[in-house]
Amino acid sequence: MQDRRSPRIGLILSLNSGSSSLKISLYRLSSAQPPVEDHQLNPVSLIITSSISSISSTPAFSFSVVDTSLVSSTVRDVNNEPASDVHDHSTAFAHFLNYLEKETGVDRQRITQACHRIVHGGDYYKPEILTEESYHYIERLSDLAPLHNGTALSVIEACITHLPRANSIAYFDTTFHRAIPAHIASCAIDQEVANKKGLKKYGFHGLSYGYILRAVSRYLEKNPSETNLIVMHLGSGASVCAIQNGQSLDTSMGLTPVSGLPGATRSGALDATLIFHYTHRAGRISHDKSLATPVGVTEAENILNTKSGWSAMTGTTDFGVVTSQRSTDSKSALAFDLFVDRILDYVGAYYVKLGARVDALVFSGGIGECGAELREAVVERCACIGFVLDRAKNNSVDGVEGKVVEIGVKEKGEKRVLVCRTDEQLEMARQCALNPEFWE
Numbered sequence: 162m163q164d165r166r167s168p169r170i171g172l173i174l175s176l177n178s179g180s181s182s183l184k185i186s187l188y189r190l191s192s193a194q195p196p197v198e199d200h201q202l203n204p205v206s207l208i209i210t211s212s213i214s215s216i217s218s219t220p221a222f223s224f225s226v227v228d229t230s231l232v233s234s235t236v237r238d239v240n241n242e243p244a245s246d247v248h249d250h251s252t253a254f255a256h257f258l259n260y261l262e263k264e265t266g267v268d269r270q271r272i273t274q275a276c277h278r279i280v281h282g283g284d285y286y287k288p289e290i291l292t293e294e295s296y297h298y299i300e301r302l303s304d305l306a307p308l309h310n311g312t313a314l315s316v317i318e319a320c321i322t323h324l325p326r327a328n329s330i331a332y333f334d335t336t337f338h339r340a341i342p343a344h345i346a347s348c349a350i351d352q353e354v355a356n357k358k359g360l361k362k363y364g365f366h367g368l369s370y371g372y373i374l375r376a377v378s379r380y381l382e383k384n385p386s387e388t389n390l391i392v393m394h395l396g397s398g399a400s401v402c403a404i405q406n407g408q409s410l411d412t413s414m415g416l417t418p419v420s421g422l423p424g425a426t427r428s429g430a431l432d433a434t435l436i437f438h439y440t441h442r443a444g445r446i447s448h449d450k451s452l453a454t455p456v457g458v459t460e461a462e463n464i465l466n467t468k469s470g471w472s473a474m475t476g477t478t479d480f481g482v483v484t485s486q487r488s489t490d491s492k493s494a495l496a497f498d499l500f501v502d503r504i505l506d507y508v509g510a511y512y513v514k515l516g517a518r519v520d521a522l523v524f525s526g527g528i529g530e531c532g533a534e535l536r537e538a539v540v541e542r543c544a545c546i547g548f549v550l551d552r553a554k555n556n557s558v559d560g561v562e563g564k565v566v567e568i569g570v571k572e573k574g575e576k577r578v579l580v581c582r583t584d585e586q587l588e589m590a591r592q593c594a595l596n597p598e599f600w601e
């Protein structure tokens with residue numbers, strides 16, 4: 162069992178285990194007073210930010226000191242340096258911790274809260290301090306988030322071992338989507354089976370959507386509870402969310418993150434029976450039982466989660482590469498056009514579901530933040546519903562440090578088009594700072 166409370170002097174480490182990356186940020190509380198909920202104010206202040214990207218292909222390490230009042234300003238910033246000792250998320254965490262202690266001298270004992278992004282929270286909707294019970298519950302949900310929950314648990318284990326003074330607290334992607342109405346979250350199957358087994362739309366990227374909602378509503382000078390958005394979180398895993406009056410109305414991922422849009426290695430939504438026809442032999446099941454080779458659930462999930470998406474279509478998991486080689490490579494051109502098509506499926510549907518009352522169309526995630534060509538291809542097709550791209554603004558977004566950037570034309574009452582650099586680590590740290598349960 163871990164200590165439930167820590168003094169208000171400790172540091173907060175936020176760890177975001179994505180499918181292709183581990184993003185880590187270290188914060189201190191902005192004031193020693195218990196902070197109050199105020200969407201204009203930030204209760205935490207960033208000290209260090211770091212990431213290990215492309216963990217399963219060519220791991221690259223970045224590290225940057227933001228607040229030099231706690232850390233020497235002579236610490237070298239690292240930008241996408243190869244990290245050959247990184248093989249998975251727990252070795253990525255070890256790489257970070259090594260660098261932190263060796264180069265900055267920050268004492269790990271000062272970290273009293275370790276906030277972890279957990280993609281599938283099942284029936285957990287509030288942040289949970291990791292105990293034997295919550296650990297095993299999250300572990301059982303690994304089948305429903307095969308690329309995420311297990312890796313996040315490996316980072317939690319490393320934190321429990323290497324940060325003995327810190328509470329490990331789980332924050333769930335699914336929490337934000339709890340508001341989705343039953344008729345949208347339910348599946349058209351036997352409701353007894355659905356209820357017994359929890360078969361419904363959970364939705365993911367919720368920490369990101371929570372952060373974006375606050376950042377964008379502040380930018381638009383609106384109250385979050387009166388803000389309506391269509392947000393695209395496009396990273397190694399990609400999803401779209403319709404936000405109505407500050408709450409999730411619908412999102413494209415479902416029971417698991419494999420549904421909805423395709424991703425780096427994921428198929429996205431398919432005809433549910435496609436997998437039975439994926440191999441030649443499996444397709445014969447109904448005709449000739451002697452030739453039948455059933456595709457097991459585990460194998461099917463493996464194909465849809467790890468052997469599909471950009472990787473299967475083009476040979477690279479990096480959508481930046483898909484984008485740049487599409488003029489010379491027909492496979493990449495197909496993948497790019499297919500992604501635009503699937504995004505439009507959701508943008509169009511959500512525009513109607515929101516009754517055309519949309520304050521902004523928002524791009525986010527690695528592809529949404531860096532992929533000017535993808536943004537252009539999507540927004541051009543949305544001109545018919547009032548979103549008009551300013552090409553010059555769109556092309557100058559890359560490298561802009563601001564959190565929310567305008568890329569639409571807005572002179573004649575056109576609807577807003579924005580890019581928002583998401584920050585799931587900050588979302589967790591903010592929630593942690595505001596929760597008196599975790600502090601003395």
Ligand SMILES: Nc1ncnc2c1ncn2[C@@H]1O[C@H](COP(=O)(O)OP(=O)(O)O)[C@@H](O)[C@H]1O
Pocket residue numbers: 179180181182395396397398425478479480481482484526527528531532533
């Ligand atoms: N310039 C770019 N154009 C398009 N996509 C890019 C570009 N730079 C990075 N990306 C994409 O962003 C992805 C990472 O997104 P991110 O949201 O950080 O991932 P994760 O899902 O692991 O959190 C990379 O796999 C890459 O495909």
Ligand SMILES: CC(=O)OP(=O)(O)O
Pocket residue numbers: 178179180181280334365366396397398399418
């Ligand atoms: C839910 C999900 O796919 O997350 P990520 O994009 O971080 O892998």
Ligand SMILES: [Mg+2]
Pocket residue numbers: 179180396397
């Ligand atoms: Mg991510």
